[in-house]
Amino acid sequence: MSGLPSPGATGEQISVGVLALQGDFEAHRAVLERLGVSVREVRVPADLERLDGLVIPGGESTTITLGIERESLAEPLRAFHRAGKPIFGTCAGLIMLDRDHLGLIDIRAERNAFGRQVRSFEAPLEIGLAGGPVEAIFIRAPWIAEHGPNVEILGQVDGHGVAAREGSVLVVAFHPELGDDDRVHALFLQGVRDARLAAA
């Protein structure tokens, strides 16, 4: 659905990490590789070195929270964000980035907001991307219950935010990594390239 991103401004390959403590990190890896960037799985703080951006995947937010604690990853992740490097969270990743967890985007996520697995669904969702709505897959998904003034809500279901952006952080409550539509990842990678240009 989208063109391959060109190499970064410095001519070096863009390198993106995927937090791989638990969850569908391999699905994200596949999409990112399809889009032509180099991907590294992140399990310990040292894995964050020299990355240009990071994806926090879907999975079980409790499990990932405990994993971040066990690996002492919270402070390194916050430092990564302070360095201006973009972070993209999907589903559990959205929860991990909210006020109650890493606190890198000014939202409060409501976990399992749509209900148990029998309420999981797919639906076309307008989030303002060229080419029209994305096919959004919601699995035991959260929604954004509250957000601060600097958060831009990009998409809604039943009046609740399910996609949002603040500065270099992009979050969605659904799973673009499970479909064939790479536009949301391409949007994130655009941010990664812009951040690298700005830093160069």
Place this chain on the structure above:
Amino acid sequence: MRDESTFKVKAGLAEMLKGGVIMDVIDQEQARIAEAAGACAVMALERVPSDIRRDGGVARMSDPEMIQSIQQSVTIPVMAKARIGHFAEAGVLEALEVDYIDESEVLTPADEANHIDKWSYKVPFVCGATNLGEALRRIGEGAAMIRSKGEAGTGDIVEAVRHLRTINGEIKRLGGLSEAEIATAAKEHAAPLELVRAVALSGRLPVVMFCAGGIATPADASLVMQLGAEGVFVGSGIFKSAEPEARAAAIVEATTHYDVPERVLRASEGLGAAMDSIESRKLEESELLSNRGW
């Protein structure tokens, strides 16, 4: 506009469980311990497989009240087991809104000829398999996740290893077959042609595959992950061990860092005794659970 419970959504939940540990629990306290140790889901059941083995008798779906009490005590997904072919038990579990139904050989089969038609449920199913044909037959019936069976309740990893190696070896051998050979392979595996073709092309099962049956230590989890499992089920291995909290967290850690021996070592230290085990080779044919289902 909103499509609930599509196959993508059912198989998608298994994607979210990947790299994680699903733990058998029999009450709220165990469920909370499992969640606090980092389990990505719990399997609610009245007796863990080693007790089912010991007690004998017919093993059925768990008491709905017990399943509900566990649903109320944790926020991670709750799975529950129905007997093979017992579509009425599956209906009850769906009405309870469990997150996944395990059509399980650990319970006493209810139908000796037919598995449940899993397409007709909104709740996704996970099923056991000992080989590729069995896995693809279950997927053909609508299963959205597969687990290699192993030999539940033994604490012996040998059957889990056999089943994983068999499934992955059979997947490998499908690669490079011509269209005519794929049709023959479908016949040999007694599996749907389109699924066999999809596996031959992609080199993997069309759904997530976990490993179950016999995992008792962090190193066991590391072993099966290195053999290609995408996550693990631990039944009796945790709550039949000396220190369940520590062992549960250790198996979670070893599953994440399965390919780093130093981390598996660290996870293996100070756990006390593992569960009492049974060598599966010493079991009589009639005592084997992995033979159930076809």
